[in-house]
Amino acid sequence: MTDPGIPPRTFARSRAMQDRLHDLVPGGAHTYARGSDQFPEFMAPVLVRGQGCRVWDVDGNSYVEYGMGLRSVTLGHGYQPVVDAVTRTIAHGVNFSRPTELELAAAEDFLGLVPAADMVKFAKNGSDTTTAAVRLARAVTGRTKVAVCRQPFFSTDDWFIGTTAMNGGIPAAAVETTVRFDYNDLTSVAAALAGDDVACVILEAATALAEPQPGFLEGLRAQCDSHGTLLVFDEMITGFRWSAGGAQGVYGVAPDLSCWGKAMANGFPLSALAGKREYMELGGLRTEEDRVFLLSTTHGAETSALAAFRAVVHAYRTQNPIGLMEAAGRQLSTEITAAVRDAGLDYYVEVLGRPSCLLFATRGPDGQPSQAYRTLFLQELLRRGVLGQSFVTSAAHAAADVDQTVAAVTEALVVYRRAIERKTVEGLLEGRPVAPAIRRTAEPRYIARA
Incomplete structure (x- = not known):
């Protein structure tokens, strides 16, 4: 009508x-x-x-x-400073067979915003980074179980999407080691971690509908430390929307690993896995441990998105x-x-x-x-x-x-x-x-x- x-x-x-x-x-x-x-x-x-x-x-x-x-x-x-930065950059090529100076500058910019992280690796979508965090946590701890907060979405990969109604094509074995806990409920976290067999806890530190109750994130950090479990923050939405440094920058609780995306480059495709050096270096060349296949993408460091990201960082530093x-x-x-x-x-x-x-x-x-x-x-x-x-x-x-x-x-x-x-x-x-x-x-x- x-x-x-x-x-x-x-x-x-x-x-x-x-x-x-x-x-x-x-x-x-x-x-x-x-x-x-x-x-x-x-x-x-x-x-x-x-x-x-x-x-x-x-x-x-x-x-x-x-x-x-x-x-x-x-x-x-069409934010003009981002458009200008991308235009200038892509005129000189977008993808090369070696790292570029831009990768170093972008990494320095990112780590300047996220004090709890020592290293960062760029990718193209959020699912790749959350799955890389899970893989890394499993390698660090020698455990396979993952504790996932009952929140809407973390990854298109089997370990998460297999827990949803849209789980066609995913083997049951891929999700049998995924357990759930409730947001703002340390008792449910304790139950999930009770067996000392969880590699990592992953959650959004805050959502549009839920802020952390006093002591929740601090208690979560303490429980992870007590059980030898890594704490992973999904900062896809909170990053650059709660603060340039994400939820961890607002609430003052540092995760072991954090996953970023969405607003990093004002719509250009860019995501990131960040974390403590002792863990991230397992995916690098400066380790005596067995190496982890962390993230390796052809387009992860192409120049257009990194140029957009640096322009975004500048806007957040100079404006509000x-x-x-x-x-x-x-x-x-x-x-x-x-x-x-x-x-x-x-x-x-x-x-x-x-x-x-x-x-x-x-x-x-x-x-x-x-x-x-x-x-x-x-x-x-x-x-x-x-x-x-x-x-x-x-x-x-x-x-x-x-x-x-x-x-x-x-x-x-x-x-x-x-x-x-x-x-x-x-x-x-x-x-x-x-x-x-x-x-x-x-x-x-x-x-x-x-």
């Missing part, structure tokens, strides 16, 4: 391209979180460009974007990107919360999380999380020029962008309230609801009909 007060938007070209993508790319996207099943059925934009916090699709629609490349962009799309992200996030949270209250929907819609990493909750008439009502909310925001599965900001989100978003949310809440009062989205939602990205079956509603 189209609101006559909203200028019409067409998604015809996006829909045609999305169909073609499904013909050529499994899932229609190269990341499950970007899949068309994560957006309203007839409103999944295919993008062509971005600038700052705004993006444009193939139909000519423009949006204020949130999430910013799955949290990988903190300075804004996190302060800008948090300021936009605080304005969003305050004004959207007020709009929700004014609409009488406090029980159903909520903005949650750290100001630099905001999420939103959408609940149905029974007060329970609802994918159908989430889809309705996304649909109404898209109609009003807001694209995002969250309200995760960047330093490019200015007050005017927040104002536009709050206005869009305020109008979307009118439709949302109508659905709550009717106790159904029928007649308001076009197409099927979104679904969890990681699930066992595609389900009939997502399977193409001849």
Whole structure:
């Protein structure tokens, strides 16, 4: 049902391209979180460009974007100092048969931000670094068991993804040594470590929805030390969003190893494994121990991403990107919360999380999380020029962008309230609801009909 007060938007070209993508790319996207099943059925934009916090699709629609490349962009799309640094660098080649001066400079920059780490190795995606950390911990301790926090995601590799519903093709033996513990629960950590057979504990030190309770990270560090277990922090999201030095820089607890990615290079593909010299050197040439095949990638140190990373580091040293992200996030949270209250929907819609990493909750008439009502909310925001599965900001989100978003949310809440009062989205939602990205079956509603 189209609101006559909203200028019409067409998604015809996006829909045609999305169909073609499904013909050529499994899932229609190269990341499950970007899949068309994560957006309203007839409103999944295919993008062509971005600038700052705004993006444009193939139909000519423009949006204020949130999430910013799955949290990988903190300075804004097309951030000029990054573009300039990359352009200058790639004009002289991007990949060589020996290390470059740039690798040394980037390593020095990185280790200057992360005091707890003595060495770093660059790669291209986060899964490679978390799996390298697990492998290294197993080599250091001689143990195979891994204790993984009950948090959303750590790796596409067998040791983790085999514990999810989407575990086809993964041998049971690959995950039998993966055990779980609960965040902010030292008792569950103690139970996981009780057998003195765990190689490492891996977790996000904080998430958008959960901060560490006083003493939790310190107690975790102490338990790992007591049981001879390595502590690994996943800093994919917290790095460059909580602080340039990640969660460990905020909470003051040093891990043995840490894994980085996403916002390191403002969207350019770069990740890193960092840690104490005594462990990292097992993957090098200055060890008398049996060597560990740590990370070895053709593109790990190509110059474009390293140049982007150094420009990002410079921006964080000379400006205040996190302060800008948090300021936009605080304005969003305050004004959207007020709009929700004014609409009488406090029980159903909520903005949650750290100001630099905001999420939103959408609940149905029974007060329970609802994918159908989430889809309705996304649909109404898209109609009003807001694209995002969250309200995760960047330093490019200015007050005017927040104002536009709050206005869009305020109008979307009118439709949302109508659905709550009717106790159904029928007649308001076009197409099927979104679904969890990681699930066992595609389900009939997502399977193409001849």
